[in-house]
Amino acid sequence: MQKRGKRRFNWQIFAMAMAGVLYLLVFNYIPMFGIAIAFKDLDYSMNIMKDLMEKPWVGMSNFIKFVTDAQFGSVMYNTLVLGILELVITFPIPIMFALLLNELRSQRFRKVVQTTTYFPYFISWVVFAGIVQMFVSSDGGFINDVLMRFHVINQPIPFLSQPGYFYPIIIISSVIKGTGWGSVVYVSAIAGVDQEIYEAAHIDGANRWKTALYVTIPCIMPTVMVMLLLAISGILGSGFDRIYMLQNPLNLVRSEVLDTYVYKVGIADRRYSYTTAVGLFRSVVAVVLLGSSNYIAKKKTGNGIF
Amino acid sequence: MRIKVGKNGGRGEKHLGKNNVWDWVIIALLAMFTLICLYPFWYVVVGSFNSGSDYLRGGVLFWPRVFSMENYRVVMVDSRLWIGFRVTIARTVITTICHLGFTSMVAYAMSRDDLPCRSGIYWYCMLTMFFGGGLIPFYLLLKTLRLLNSFWVYVIPGMFSVYNMIIISNYFRSIAGEIHESAVMDGASEFTIYSRLYLPLSKPVLATVTLWVGVGQWNSFFDAMVYTTDRNLQTLQLFLYKMIKTSEFTSTAEMGGLPSDLVSNISTTNVRYATIVVSTIPILFIYPFLQRFLAKGIMLGSLKG
Numbered sequence: 001m002q003k004r005g006k007r008r009f010n011w012q013i014f015a016m017a018m019a020g021v022l023y024l025l026v027f028n029y030i031p032m033f034g035i036a037i038a039f040k041d042l043d044y045s046m047n048i049m050k051d052l053m054e055k056p057w058v059g060m061s062n063f064i065k066f067v068t069d070a071q072f073g074s075v076m077y078n079t080l081v082l083g084i085l086e087l088v089i090t091f092p093i094p095i096m097f098a099l100l101l102n103e104l105r106s107q108r109f110r111k112v113v114q115t116t117t118y119f120p121y122f123i124s125w126v127v128f129a130g131i132v133q134m135f136v137s138s139d140g141g142f143i144n145d146v147l148m149r150f151h152v153i154n155q156p157i158p159f160l161s162q163p164g165y166f167y168p169i170i171i172i173s174s175v176i177k178g179t180g181w182g183s184v185v186y187v188s189a190i191a192g193v194d195q196e197i198y199e200a201a202h203i204d205g206a207n208r209w210k211t212a213l214y215v216t217i218p219c220i221m222p223t224v225m226v227m228l229l230l231a232i233s234g235i236l237g238s239g240f241d242r243i244y245m246l247q248n249p250l251n252l253v254r255s256e257v258l259d260t261y262v263y264k265v266g267i268a269d270r271r272y273s274y275t276t277a278v279g280l281f282r283s284v285v286a287v288v289l290l291g292s293s294n295y296i297a298k299k300k301t302g303n304g305i306f
Numbered sequence: 307m308r309i310k311v312g313k314n315g316g317r318g319e320k321h322l323g324k325n326n327v328w329d330w331v332i333i334a335l336l337a338m339f340t341l342i343c344l345y346p347f348w349y350v351v352v353g354s355f356n357s358g359s360d361y362l363r364g365g366v367l368f369w370p371r372v373f374s375m376e377n378y379r380v381v382m383v384d385s386r387l388w389i390g391f392r393v394t395i396a397r398t399v400i401t402t403i404c405h406l407g408f409t410s411m412v413a414y415a416m417s418r419d420d421l422p423c424r425s426g427i428y429w430y431c432m433l434t435m436f437f438g439g440g441l442i443p444f445y446l447l448l449k450t451l452r453l454l455n456s457f458w459v460y461v462i463p464g465m466f467s468v469y470n471m472i473i474i475s476n477y478f479r480s481i482a483g484e485i486h487e488s489a490v491m492d493g494a495s496e497f498t499i500y501s502r503l504y505l506p507l508s509k510p511v512l513a514t515v516t517l518w519v520g521v522g523q524w525n526s527f528f529d530a531m532v533y534t535t536d537r538n539l540q541t542l543q544l545f546l547y548k549m550i551k552t553s554e555f556t557s558t559a560e561m562g563g564l565p566s567d568l569v570s571n572i573s574t575t576n577v578r579y580a581t582i583v584v585s586t587i588p589i590l591f592i593y594p595f596l597q598r599f600l601a602k603g604i605m606l607g608s609l610k611g
Contacts, residue, residue, distance in 0.1 A: 010420045012496035017427055020412030023466050027447070028434040034443020048446060097339070100332050105325060109333065116340045118597055119347075122589050124525030126543045127582055130550035131346050134575060142349055145364050176343055208328070233436075241527055245551065262441055267532055272442050279440025287436055 038062055038277040044270050062277035071256065079257040083235035085167060090174050091231050094182030095224060099212055101183065102190050114187075117180025125177075129245035132173045136160060160246065163254035169246060174239075189223040190216055225297055233290035236282050258282050347586075354378070354580040358573030377580035380572055387581065390542035397460035397541065398523040404465045405519045406512060413471045414500040417478035431468045441532075448533060459533045460541075464523065470515045477511040478504055517596055524589070542585055549581055 037048070041058045045051045066072060097117075104110045120128060135142045138156035147153045159165045193216060201211050238257040247255035258278065266275030325333070349367070356366050357374035365371075381387060415421055416428065438444075445454075453459040481504060489499045505512070527543040534540070589596075 009422060010418070010496070013415045013418050013421045016411050016496065016500070017415035017421055019408070020415070020466060020471065021427060021430065023408070023412075024431060024434050024468075027444075027463060027466075028438060031439030031443035031447050032437070034439045034446060037442060037446075049450070097336075100336055103329070103332050104336070105329060109336075113336050113340050115597060117343045119593065120343055122521055122525075122593065122596060123586065124527060124543050124546075126525075126527050126547050126550070127586065130546065130578070130582060131350055133550065134578065135346055135349065137575075140362060140364050140575070142346075142367070145367070149365070176346075179339070180343065245547070263532070266442050267445070272446075276440055276442045279442065283437055283440065290436060 035276065035280055037273050038280050040273055042273045045272060048272060058273075062273050063281065065274060066278050066281065071261065074253055075256050075258060075261050078254060079236055079238055079259075082167065082170060082238050082257060085171050086174065087231055087235065089171055090178060091228065093175055094179050095186050095220075097179050098183040098186035098190060098220075099216060101187060102216065103208065103212070114180065118184070119180070120177040121181035123177075125239070125241035126245060128173065128177055129242050132169065133160060133246060136165075136169065158250075160248060161250040163251045166246070166251045166254040170242065173242070185223060185227065186220055189220040193219040221301070225301060229290065229293055229297055232293045233286055235289060236286050350579045350582055353576055354583045356576060357571065358576040359571050361573060361576055376572055377576045378584070380577050381580045381584055384581075386537075386540065386545050387542075387584065389538060390540055390545035390585075393457075393460075393539060394524060394542040396457070397526075398520055401461045401464045401523050402516055402519045404461055405467070405470070406516055408465050409467060409471050409515070410474050410505065410508075410512065411500060412466070413474035414478055414496075414504055416471065417475040418496075431471065435468050445532070453533070455534050455536050455539065457539060460523075460526075460529060463529070464519070467519075470518070474508065474511055474515060477508050481507055521596070546581065546585055550578055 037052060039057050039059065039062070040052065040055045041061070042048055042051050042055060101110055101113065104113075136144070136159040138144055138158040138161075141156075143159070144153075144156040148156065157165075159169060197215055197219070198211065201215050206214065236258055238259055240259040240263065243255060243257055244260050244263070247260065262275055262278050262282075265271045265278070352366060352368065352370055353361060354377050355373055355375070356370040357372040357376065360366075360372040416424070416431075418424075421427070448454050448459060448463070451462075453462060485503055485507075486499060489503055494502070525543060526541070527547060530539070530541040530544040531547070
């Protein structure tokens with residue numbers, strides 16, 4: 001009886017799952033067919049649905065247009081360099097932060113540090129980048145104000161108008177906004193380490209430095225690997241909001257990234273096919289990056305996300 | 307110094323004793339970083355309470371030099387701020403509720419082993435996490451569905467997330483199967499079991515997802531900018547963006563209601579500060595809850611979980 005009941009087609013459960021399947025069909029799978037737009041010439045089209053049916057295929061011409069575009073070099077450069085800087089600087093800092101928090105003796109101080117450093121995460125990038133913008137402004141902003149007061153500089157530096165300062169501003173503000181919250185996952189990973197290992201290390205005479213290096217870090221490595229893989233797959237996603245907020249015509253040469261470029265040529269300039277091609281290029285690169293880094297991680301360490 | 311042994315999983319013992327040089331280095335490093343995180347916000351608060359004409363002289367760093375409420379008076383008469391608040395609160399509440407209901411229902415189905423074609427549906431969902439059509443096809447879809455320039459563009463596309471579905475589903479799977487079996491014996495339908503038994507048993511994970519979605523909705527900016535043009539659908543973040551970025555200032559019509567000496571005295575920068583402070587106050591109020599719940603639930607967030 002029990003067995004027969006289990007084998008019967010459970011239509012109630014099936015209907016509940018189908019609701020999700022249908023939703024994804026409409027909002028994720030149907031747009032995937034829209035990729036066809038990238039292989040036709042529908043730029044500036046007035047009636048894109050009709051044109052999509054009627055216009056001829058143009059093969060890879062939209063991709064060739066992107067690769068040969070005057071902006072291709074700088075857009076790819078900025079996207080990649082910012083992505084790599086994020087990986088090298090913004091990614092490891094929360095791990096170090098969690099390790100330092102773990103070394104604190106005073107739980108009360110630890111709580112204060114955590115509560116304060118989590119806060120910027122909950123503020124939108126619009127507000128945070130707005131604060132950054134006014135903080136570095138040449139018109140009485142904090143940085144210039146202080147530098148002038150101590151006679152480090154005589155003239156205010158227009159940080160956001162000089163392309164050379166763009167990467168440092170983005171990276172420093174990301175570190176301030178994300179470090180506290182980014183450390184939470186490592187803090188809980190550290191809390192989950194078996195206490196007996198620490199006791200054994202203590203008995204063996206390991207000092208705190210050695211304990212951190214040979215016990216804590218190896219124990220949180222699986223978590224680090226998962227986070228690293230996710231970070232690598234997101235390397236081309238520069239974070240639209242923060243870049244868009246801080247970019248202006250004067251720093252564009254260093255601040256234009258794929259995400260902002262897609263928005264401008266697609267929505268503002270209405271170059272539908274071209275933009276879809278650029279977007280597709282980005283997705284394919286992201287999938288390849290994730291797939292290959294997952295493969296390497298699995299081979300080398302046995303940890304992956306799939 | 308108070309040391310709670312239990313909280314840190316028994317680590318307290320190891321940490322008994324006096325601080326040595328390295329402890330002080332660590333404390334100094336962390337204290338410095340904490341101040342760096344805090345100061346920009348303090349700088350904005352101080353600026354918002356300082357008189358605009360005085361502020362231009364510079365050097366207002368730690369405390370208002372000429373205290374004034376004039377910036378707040380200018381902010382308060384800006385109708386766009388209140389429209390922004392209304393839209394943002396509405397979208398945050400409605401989308402979060404819809405998201406939770408819908409996503410957890412699908413998660414329940416996915417958590418059952420007797421779901422037909424379970425692994426097929428699982429991979430069908432997973433694929434969407436790594437690949438999509440991109441901006442233009444999605445924009446055209448919203449256009450076809452007549453969602454552009456409608457309030458529902460904030461709600462319907464945000465109703466479901468595969469990631470959250472998997473997190474909730476994993477939690478459901480950890481609930482003992484006997485509960486389900488005995489409910490079936492009593493003749494309960496699957497939907498009843500889900501809504502009456504599984505949902506109440508899953509408060510921790512639901513609280514976590516609620517806050518993830520809620521914070522995301524509150525801070526979301528891109529959708530309002532791209533999918534709407536209607537002034538009455540402008541979210542708080544979009545208003546702040548325009549206010550900060552394009553020096554689009556309080557309209558003169560609304561400024562007309564203020565005394566003229568006040569209007570001549572204000573500066574754009576300080577009004578921006580005051581706007582930022584006003585828009586951040588709601589977050590400040592719920593922050594203690596956010597912090598506690600989200601930190602607890604973060605481990606649910608790792609896909610390994």
